[in-house]
Amino acid sequence: MARSPCCDKMGLKKGPWTPEEDKILVAHVQKHGHGNWRALPKQAGLLRCGKSCRLRWVNYLRPDIKRGNFSREEEDAIIDLHEKLGNRWSAIAARLPGRTDNEIKNVWHTNLKKRLKKKLATPNSKGHSTAAASKCDSGTWRYT
DNA sequence: AACATGGGCAACCGCCAACAT
DNA sequence: GATGTTGGCGGTTGCCCATGT
Known part of the structure:
Protein backbone atom coordinates (compact mmCIF):
# COMPACT_ATOMS: atom_id res chain seq x y z
CA MET A 1 0.00 0.00 0.00
CA ALA A 2 1.01 3.55 -0.52
CA ARG A 3 2.76 5.21 2.32
CA SER A 4 1.74 8.67 3.26
CA PRO A 5 4.59 11.11 2.84
CA CYS A 6 3.88 12.87 6.07
CA CYS A 7 6.67 14.36 8.11
CA ASP A 8 9.35 13.96 5.52
CA LYS A 9 8.12 17.03 3.71
CA MET A 10 10.63 19.81 3.73
CA GLY A 11 9.93 22.78 5.92
CA LEU A 12 7.81 20.99 8.48
CA LYS A 13 8.77 21.49 12.07
CA LYS A 14 9.56 18.60 14.38
CA GLY A 15 10.25 18.25 18.06
CA PRO A 16 8.58 19.73 21.11
CA TRP A 17 5.54 21.93 20.69
CA THR A 18 5.66 25.55 21.78
CA PRO A 19 2.86 27.23 23.76
CA GLU A 20 2.10 29.35 20.70
CA GLU A 21 1.62 26.29 18.53
CA ASP A 22 -0.57 24.74 21.20
CA LYS A 23 -2.72 27.85 21.30
CA ILE A 24 -3.13 27.89 17.54
CA LEU A 25 -4.02 24.23 17.41
CA VAL A 26 -6.51 24.41 20.25
CA ALA A 27 -8.16 27.49 18.84
CA HIS A 28 -8.43 25.96 15.40
CA VAL A 29 -9.82 22.63 16.58
CA GLN A 30 -12.32 24.30 18.87
CA LYS A 31 -13.49 26.56 16.08
CA HIS A 32 -13.45 24.19 13.11
CA GLY A 33 -13.11 20.72 14.59
CA HIS A 34 -10.65 18.21 13.21
CA GLY A 35 -12.36 16.71 10.23
CA ASN A 36 -9.18 16.47 8.23
CA TRP A 37 -5.92 16.25 10.13
CA ARG A 38 -3.87 16.45 7.02
CA ALA A 39 -5.38 19.73 5.96
CA LEU A 40 -5.55 21.14 9.45
CA PRO A 41 -2.00 22.43 9.88
CA LYS A 42 -2.20 24.27 6.58
CA GLN A 43 -5.53 25.84 7.50
CA ALA A 44 -4.34 26.73 10.98
CA GLY A 45 -1.02 28.05 9.73
CA LEU A 46 1.06 25.49 11.57
CA LEU A 47 4.33 24.17 10.21
CA ARG A 48 3.54 20.68 11.41
CA CYS A 49 2.32 17.56 9.71
CA GLY A 50 -1.21 16.38 10.36
CA LYS A 51 -0.04 13.38 12.28
CA SER A 52 1.92 15.53 14.65
CA CYS A 53 -1.08 17.79 15.21
CA ARG A 54 -3.35 14.85 15.87
CA LEU A 55 -0.91 13.35 18.32
CA ARG A 56 -0.52 16.60 20.17
CA TRP A 57 -4.26 17.09 20.38
CA VAL A 58 -5.10 13.54 21.40
CA ASN A 59 -2.34 13.14 23.94
CA TYR A 60 -2.08 16.57 25.44
CA ILE A 79 -3.02 -4.08 34.90
CA ASP A 80 -6.30 -5.93 34.73
CA LEU A 81 -7.11 -4.69 31.24
CA HIS A 82 -3.63 -5.42 30.01
CA GLU A 83 -4.01 -8.96 31.20
CA LYS A 84 -7.22 -9.26 29.20
CA LEU A 85 -6.35 -7.19 26.15
CA GLY A 86 -2.60 -7.33 25.89
CA VAL A 107 2.95 4.14 32.69
CA TRP A 108 2.96 0.50 31.79
CA HIS A 109 6.54 0.56 30.58
CA THR A 110 7.77 2.36 33.66
CA ASN A 111 5.76 0.17 36.01
CA LEU A 112 6.81 -2.96 34.21
CA LYS A 113 10.41 -1.94 34.56
CA LYS A 114 9.91 -1.36 38.26
CA ARG A 115 8.17 -4.65 38.75
CA LEU A 116 10.82 -6.51 36.80
CA LYS A 117 13.50 -4.94 38.91
CA LYS A 118 11.62 -5.82 42.08
CA LYS A 119 11.14 -9.33 40.85
CA LEU A 120 14.82 -9.76 40.08
CA ALA A 121 15.75 -8.32 43.45
CA THR A 122 13.47 -10.74 45.30
CA PRO A 123 13.52 -14.05 43.45
CA ASN A 124 11.02 -15.77 45.73
CA SER A 125 9.59 -17.78 42.88
CA LYS A 126 12.37 -19.66 41.19
CA GLY A 127 12.71 -20.52 37.57
CA HIS A 128 10.61 -17.80 36.01
CA SER A 129 11.76 -16.10 32.90
CA THR A 130 10.74 -12.58 31.93
CA ALA A 131 8.77 -13.41 28.83
CA ALA A 132 5.25 -12.79 30.01
CA ALA A 133 3.42 -11.41 32.97
CA SER A 134 0.34 -12.58 34.77
CA LYS A 135 -1.50 -11.30 37.77
CA CYS A 136 -1.69 -13.25 40.97
CA ASP A 137 -4.75 -13.18 43.20
CA SER A 138 -2.99 -10.88 45.62
CA GLY A 139 -2.59 -8.32 42.90
CA THR A 140 1.11 -8.87 42.50
CA TRP A 141 2.64 -9.93 39.21
CA ARG A 142 4.37 -13.04 38.08
CA TYR A 143 6.61 -12.97 35.07
CA THR A 144 6.41 -16.40 33.58
C1' DA B 1 30.37 20.90 43.16
C1' DA B 2 30.70 18.11 39.13
C1' DC B 3 29.68 14.15 36.75
C1' DA B 4 27.17 9.74 35.77
C1' DT B 5 23.11 7.18 35.64
C1' DG B 6 18.25 6.11 35.48
C1' DG B 7 13.36 7.27 35.19
C1' DG B 8 9.55 9.64 33.15
C1' DC B 9 7.44 11.72 29.46
C1' DA B 10 6.53 13.78 24.89
C1' DA B 11 7.09 13.03 20.29
C1' DC B 12 8.37 10.47 16.05
C1' DC B 13 8.45 6.42 12.95
C1' DG B 14 6.65 2.77 10.44
C1' DC B 15 2.96 -0.26 9.60
C1' DC B 16 -1.82 -1.40 8.93
C1' DA B 17 -6.82 -0.97 8.13
C1' DA B 18 -10.55 1.62 6.47
C1' DC B 19 -12.28 4.55 3.22
C1' DA B 20 -12.41 7.07 -1.25
C1' DT B 21 -11.76 7.27 -6.07
C1' DG C 1 -11.36 -4.84 -8.11
C1' DA C 2 -7.15 -2.01 -7.95
C1' DT C 3 -4.92 1.85 -6.36
C1' DG C 4 -4.28 5.96 -3.59
C1' DT C 5 -5.12 8.62 0.75
C1' DT C 6 -5.88 9.27 5.46
C1' DG C 7 -6.30 8.21 10.25
C1' DG C 8 -5.04 5.31 13.96
C1' DC C 9 -2.09 2.32 16.60
C1' DG C 10 1.99 0.29 18.85
C1' DG C 11 6.89 0.45 19.35
C1' DT C 12 10.77 3.12 19.96
C1' DT C 13 13.66 7.10 20.64
C1' DG C 14 15.48 11.28 22.59
C1' DC C 15 15.37 14.87 25.90
C1' DC C 16 15.06 16.63 30.49
C1' DC C 17 15.17 16.27 35.32
C1' DA C 18 16.11 14.01 39.72
C1' DT C 19 19.02 11.25 42.31
C1' DG C 20 23.26 8.93 43.45
C1' DT C 21 28.32 8.75 43.57
Whole structure:
Protein backbone atom coordinates (compact mmCIF):
# COMPACT_ATOMS: atom_id res chain seq x y z
CA MET A 1 0.00 0.00 0.00
CA ALA A 2 1.01 3.55 -0.52
CA ARG A 3 2.76 5.21 2.32
CA SER A 4 1.74 8.67 3.26
CA PRO A 5 4.59 11.11 2.84
CA CYS A 6 3.88 12.87 6.07
CA CYS A 7 6.67 14.36 8.11
CA ASP A 8 9.35 13.96 5.52
CA LYS A 9 8.12 17.03 3.71
CA MET A 10 10.63 19.81 3.73
CA GLY A 11 9.93 22.78 5.92
CA LEU A 12 7.81 20.99 8.48
CA LYS A 13 8.77 21.49 12.07
CA LYS A 14 9.56 18.60 14.38
CA GLY A 15 10.25 18.25 18.06
CA PRO A 16 8.58 19.73 21.11
CA TRP A 17 5.54 21.93 20.69
CA THR A 18 5.66 25.55 21.78
CA PRO A 19 2.86 27.23 23.76
CA GLU A 20 2.10 29.35 20.70
CA GLU A 21 1.62 26.29 18.53
CA ASP A 22 -0.57 24.74 21.20
CA LYS A 23 -2.72 27.85 21.30
CA ILE A 24 -3.13 27.89 17.54
CA LEU A 25 -4.02 24.23 17.41
CA VAL A 26 -6.51 24.41 20.25
CA ALA A 27 -8.16 27.49 18.84
CA HIS A 28 -8.43 25.96 15.40
CA VAL A 29 -9.82 22.63 16.58
CA GLN A 30 -12.32 24.30 18.87
CA LYS A 31 -13.49 26.56 16.08
CA HIS A 32 -13.45 24.19 13.11
CA GLY A 33 -13.11 20.72 14.59
CA HIS A 34 -10.65 18.21 13.21
CA GLY A 35 -12.36 16.71 10.23
CA ASN A 36 -9.18 16.47 8.23
CA TRP A 37 -5.92 16.25 10.13
CA ARG A 38 -3.87 16.45 7.02
CA ALA A 39 -5.38 19.73 5.96
CA LEU A 40 -5.55 21.14 9.45
CA PRO A 41 -2.00 22.43 9.88
CA LYS A 42 -2.20 24.27 6.58
CA GLN A 43 -5.53 25.84 7.50
CA ALA A 44 -4.34 26.73 10.98
CA GLY A 45 -1.02 28.05 9.73
CA LEU A 46 1.06 25.49 11.57
CA LEU A 47 4.33 24.17 10.21
CA ARG A 48 3.54 20.68 11.41
CA CYS A 49 2.32 17.56 9.71
CA GLY A 50 -1.21 16.38 10.36
CA LYS A 51 -0.04 13.38 12.28
CA SER A 52 1.92 15.53 14.65
CA CYS A 53 -1.08 17.79 15.21
CA ARG A 54 -3.35 14.85 15.87
CA LEU A 55 -0.91 13.35 18.32
CA ARG A 56 -0.52 16.60 20.17
CA TRP A 57 -4.26 17.09 20.38
CA VAL A 58 -5.10 13.54 21.40
CA ASN A 59 -2.34 13.14 23.94
CA TYR A 60 -2.08 16.57 25.44
CA LEU A 61 -4.48 19.29 24.36
CA ARG A 62 -7.85 17.58 24.48
CA PRO A 63 -10.01 19.34 27.09
CA ASP A 64 -11.18 16.10 28.69
CA ILE A 65 -7.71 14.83 29.44
CA LYS A 66 -6.96 14.08 33.05
CA ARG A 67 -3.41 15.11 33.83
CA GLY A 68 -1.40 14.03 36.80
CA ASN A 69 -0.58 10.82 38.59
CA PHE A 70 -2.49 7.64 38.12
CA SER A 71 -4.53 6.53 41.11
CA ARG A 72 -4.11 3.09 42.55
CA GLU A 73 -7.49 2.17 41.06
CA GLU A 74 -6.41 3.31 37.63
CA GLU A 75 -3.18 1.37 37.83
CA ASP A 76 -5.05 -1.72 38.91
CA ALA A 77 -7.47 -1.23 36.03
CA ILE A 78 -4.61 -0.93 33.57
CA ILE A 79 -3.02 -4.08 34.90
CA ASP A 80 -6.30 -5.93 34.73
CA LEU A 81 -7.11 -4.69 31.24
CA HIS A 82 -3.63 -5.42 30.01
CA GLU A 83 -4.01 -8.96 31.20
CA LYS A 84 -7.22 -9.26 29.20
CA LEU A 85 -6.35 -7.19 26.15
CA GLY A 86 -2.60 -7.33 25.89
CA ASN A 87 -0.81 -4.35 24.37
CA ARG A 88 -4.04 -2.85 23.06
CA TRP A 89 -3.28 0.52 24.56
CA SER A 90 -6.04 2.34 22.76
CA ALA A 91 -8.58 -0.23 23.92
CA ILE A 92 -7.32 0.15 27.48
CA ALA A 93 -7.41 3.92 27.17
CA ALA A 94 -11.01 3.75 25.96
CA ARG A 95 -11.96 2.19 29.28
CA LEU A 96 -10.12 4.81 31.30
CA PRO A 97 -11.82 8.16 30.76
CA GLY A 98 -9.42 11.05 30.53
CA ARG A 99 -6.38 8.91 29.91
CA THR A 100 -4.58 8.48 26.62
CA ASP A 101 -3.04 5.42 25.07
CA ASN A 102 0.34 7.09 25.04
CA GLU A 103 0.12 7.91 28.71
CA ILE A 104 -1.00 4.40 29.61
CA LYS A 105 1.76 2.94 27.49
CA ASN A 106 4.30 5.08 29.29
CA VAL A 107 2.95 4.14 32.69
CA TRP A 108 2.96 0.50 31.79
CA HIS A 109 6.54 0.56 30.58
CA THR A 110 7.77 2.36 33.66
CA ASN A 111 5.76 0.17 36.01
CA LEU A 112 6.81 -2.96 34.21
CA LYS A 113 10.41 -1.94 34.56
CA LYS A 114 9.91 -1.36 38.26
CA ARG A 115 8.17 -4.65 38.75
CA LEU A 116 10.82 -6.51 36.80
CA LYS A 117 13.50 -4.94 38.91
CA LYS A 118 11.62 -5.82 42.08
CA LYS A 119 11.14 -9.33 40.85
CA LEU A 120 14.82 -9.76 40.08
CA ALA A 121 15.75 -8.32 43.45
CA THR A 122 13.47 -10.74 45.30
CA PRO A 123 13.52 -14.05 43.45
CA ASN A 124 11.02 -15.77 45.73
CA SER A 125 9.59 -17.78 42.88
CA LYS A 126 12.37 -19.66 41.19
CA GLY A 127 12.71 -20.52 37.57
CA HIS A 128 10.61 -17.80 36.01
CA SER A 129 11.76 -16.10 32.90
CA THR A 130 10.74 -12.58 31.93
CA ALA A 131 8.77 -13.41 28.83
CA ALA A 132 5.25 -12.79 30.01
CA ALA A 133 3.42 -11.41 32.97
CA SER A 134 0.34 -12.58 34.77
CA LYS A 135 -1.50 -11.30 37.77
CA CYS A 136 -1.69 -13.25 40.97
CA ASP A 137 -4.75 -13.18 43.20
CA SER A 138 -2.99 -10.88 45.62
CA GLY A 139 -2.59 -8.32 42.90
CA THR A 140 1.11 -8.87 42.50
CA TRP A 141 2.64 -9.93 39.21
CA ARG A 142 4.37 -13.04 38.08
CA TYR A 143 6.61 -12.97 35.07
CA THR A 144 6.41 -16.40 33.58
C1' DA B 1 30.37 20.90 43.16
C1' DA B 2 30.70 18.11 39.13
C1' DC B 3 29.68 14.15 36.75
C1' DA B 4 27.17 9.74 35.77
C1' DT B 5 23.11 7.18 35.64
C1' DG B 6 18.25 6.11 35.48
C1' DG B 7 13.36 7.27 35.19
C1' DG B 8 9.55 9.64 33.15
C1' DC B 9 7.44 11.72 29.46
C1' DA B 10 6.53 13.78 24.89
C1' DA B 11 7.09 13.03 20.29
C1' DC B 12 8.37 10.47 16.05
C1' DC B 13 8.45 6.42 12.95
C1' DG B 14 6.65 2.77 10.44
C1' DC B 15 2.96 -0.26 9.60
C1' DC B 16 -1.82 -1.40 8.93
C1' DA B 17 -6.82 -0.97 8.13
C1' DA B 18 -10.55 1.62 6.47
C1' DC B 19 -12.28 4.55 3.22
C1' DA B 20 -12.41 7.07 -1.25
C1' DT B 21 -11.76 7.27 -6.07
C1' DG C 1 -11.36 -4.84 -8.11
C1' DA C 2 -7.15 -2.01 -7.95
C1' DT C 3 -4.92 1.85 -6.36
C1' DG C 4 -4.28 5.96 -3.59
C1' DT C 5 -5.12 8.62 0.75
C1' DT C 6 -5.88 9.27 5.46
C1' DG C 7 -6.30 8.21 10.25
C1' DG C 8 -5.04 5.31 13.96
C1' DC C 9 -2.09 2.32 16.60
C1' DG C 10 1.99 0.29 18.85
C1' DG C 11 6.89 0.45 19.35
C1' DT C 12 10.77 3.12 19.96
C1' DT C 13 13.66 7.10 20.64
C1' DG C 14 15.48 11.28 22.59
C1' DC C 15 15.37 14.87 25.90
C1' DC C 16 15.06 16.63 30.49
C1' DC C 17 15.17 16.27 35.32
C1' DA C 18 16.11 14.01 39.72
C1' DT C 19 19.02 11.25 42.31
C1' DG C 20 23.26 8.93 43.45
C1' DT C 21 28.32 8.75 43.57
